[in-house]
Every structure is written in C-alpha cells, then in structure tokens.
Amino acid sequence: MSDSSAVRWLVLHADDFGMNAAVTHGIVDGFSAGLLTSTSLLTNAPAAGLAVARWRQLEERRSAGALPSMPRRSRVGDGEAPFDLGVHLNLTQGRPLIGPRYRDELLDEEGRFLPPGGLFRRLLLGAGRWRAAIEQELSAQIEWLLDHCLTPTHLNGHQYIEMMPVIAQIVPQLARRFSISYVRAAREPGHWRTSLWPGMRVAQCGVSLVKQFYAGRSQSRLRSAGLDAADAYFGTSHAGRIDLALLGRFLQLSARRHRIEVALHPGREMADSSADHARADGWADPLARRRPAELSLLCSSDLAELLIAGDFRLGRLNVRARRAAAA
Numbered sequence: 474m475s476d477s478s479a480v481r482w483l484v485l486h487a488d489d490f491g492m493n494a495a496v497t498h499g500i501v502d503g504f505s506a507g508l509l510t511s512t513s514l515l516t517n518a519p520a521a522g523l524a525v526a527r528w529r530q531l532e533e534r535r536s537a538g539a540l541p542s543m544p545r546r547s548r549v550g551d552g553e554a555p556f557d558l559g560v561h562l563n564l565t566q567g568r569p570l571i572g573p574r575y576r577d578e579l580l581d582e583e584g585r586f587l588p589p590g591g592l593f594r595r596l597l598l599g600a601g602r603w604r605a606a607i608e609q610e611l612s613a614q615i616e617w618l619l620d621h622c623l624t625p626t627h628l629n630g631h632q633y634i635e636m637m638p639v640i641a642q643i644v645p646q647l648a649r650r651f652s653i654s655y656v657r658a659a660r661e662p663g664h665w666r667t668s669l670w671p672g673m674r675v676a677q678c679g680v681s682l683v684k685q686f687y688a689g690r691s692q693s694r695l696r697s698a699g700l701d702a703a704d705a706y707f708g709t710s711h712a713g714r715i716d717l718a719l720l721g722r723f724l725q726l727s728a729r730r731h732r733i734e735v736a737l738h739p740g741r742e743m744a745d746s747s748a749d750h751a752r753a754d755g756w757a758d759p760l761a762r763r764r765p766a767e768l769s770l771l772c773s774s775d776l777a778e779l780l781i782a783g784d785f786r787l788g789r790l791n792v793r794a795r796r797a798a799a800a
Contacts, residue, residue, distance in 0.1 A: 482785070487500045489738060493743065495741045497523050499768050508771055525623065549777055578599070586755075589633075596637050603639070608647070633709065655700065658706060659691070662730070704732050705730040706735075706736070713766075
C-alpha cells in the first residue's frame, strides 16, 4: 500500500457537460483521448440526454480498458477508479426544470434564467425572498441525474453560482440531503499572480477579486458543514484560456497542497448553424472558439510530461474512488 499522505493528487475537471453537442462530444474526447478525470452535467441543457448516453458509453470503455488514453494515464499513476460525474447547478442559462413554479423575478421576458450579473444583483437585494424556489429548482436538477440512474459524485455551480448569496447557504444543505460529499470551493492560492497573467483584462481582474471574496465565505460554510473540497482550486478567471504554461503556473502555486482541482472548458469546434440555434434558445456559448485549444491541451503528450515532472498523480473527487486509488 502506498503512502497516500505523500501523494499529490490532481483532478482535471471539465464544466458544461451537456451544454450542446460540440461541448459534450469534446468532453468525452477529453476522457477517452486525454487526461480528464471529472465533469459536471448541466441537467437542464439541450444536450443533457446526449451527455448521459455518451457517459454510459465512456464508462463501458473505461471498464474494459479500451480508452486510447490508458497508456498515458498509467504513466501518471491513474488507477482504475470510475471517473467523476457531478451536477453543474445552473440558474443563469436556459430555462428552469420546475417550470412555472420558479419565480418570474429571476427570469427574463422570455422565461429564461437571468445572466449571472442580473441574478447576483437580485439576490443581493432580495435576500431570502426567493430561497424556496431556488432550492426547488436546484433539487430538481440533482434529481434529474438520479432519475437517469446516475449518482452524482459532486456539486458545483455554472458560472460559480454556488458562491452567490442565498445559494451558498442552500448548496451545502442539498449536498447533505442527497448524500454528496464533495462541493467545489473555488478559493485560489496565489490568485493575483494568475489574474494578472498576460491576456487578462483589468475588468476580469476586478471580477476575479469579487469571486475570491465570496469563494472564501463559501469555503468556510462548506467546512462548517463537514463537506469535502480540494485543497487548492484553479480556473475561476481563466475559462477557455488555460494552456500548458498557465497550468504549470497553477501547479507551482499549489506547493504543499495535497489535492488540486483545475477546471477546464474543453469542446469540439462548433458549427455556425448550431451556434445560431443555441444563441436563439438562450444557450449561447461565449467560450465556443476557445474550447478546442483546451481540448488539445488535455490530449497533448506535453501535459503528461508536466505532471510526471511535478510528481502528480491523477485523482478523483469521489471519496471512495480516491481511497481505492490510494490503496
């Protein structure tokens, strides 16, 4: 048995599973040909059903040892544990699963969720006025996955809603109710050093600072609730911008951290006609042009070499899977 306390575990996570076909197929590519270990599903998204079907196929191939990425996974100490599949809790894109039971004040004129800025302002002003409706909707999103006979290993928020007022109180309660032990805590060590990375705009740095303030409060709540989270997290301000150099910087800043989660947004190239349809339905993807580059990173041989040089092993968010990998 290895000394698991000395191992540095890295979770490479992909958000937005099920957003559209290009993202969904790209994420599956990130597992089968690359080094992804985790993803989270948007259960109200247009391609959620496709994502479930592709996930079942992926797990069948993983169980059979038939993934093309297996040799590289073996080199970075990845075990045979199932990949992580969580729920990407969403109140900022698309339409609510509970339909008219959701509050009109949290929807636009077309009955779609408000964008993150609009939702944040309403929650700041409205406090707990809409708490019951929010809890019902987030519960329905978790139950959707359970109804498809898949058990979520973790929860996190689309566009980081899990850190917002009111929602940050609801999410730990939902985790306990559904026996989910891991909830993302998006607190980044060395935050300023990566927020000022080349190519980042000043406005993004300001938003990043606000996110870190609320991430700290969220992390405290999760700890008080006895929930599990990574020792370090990266990606709050870098969606679609993570390359090998920036990932290497993340890993340097995680020194003395035992378990690190990095959130990426891979995907295949999206056809213009599909993009137009998604935009009309409230599912515009602002990261569409950037996603193929992050998919290429996940599938590159350079990524495996970076992890080997840093003495990292690929890990899992799921507690039981992690214990099996360490045995």
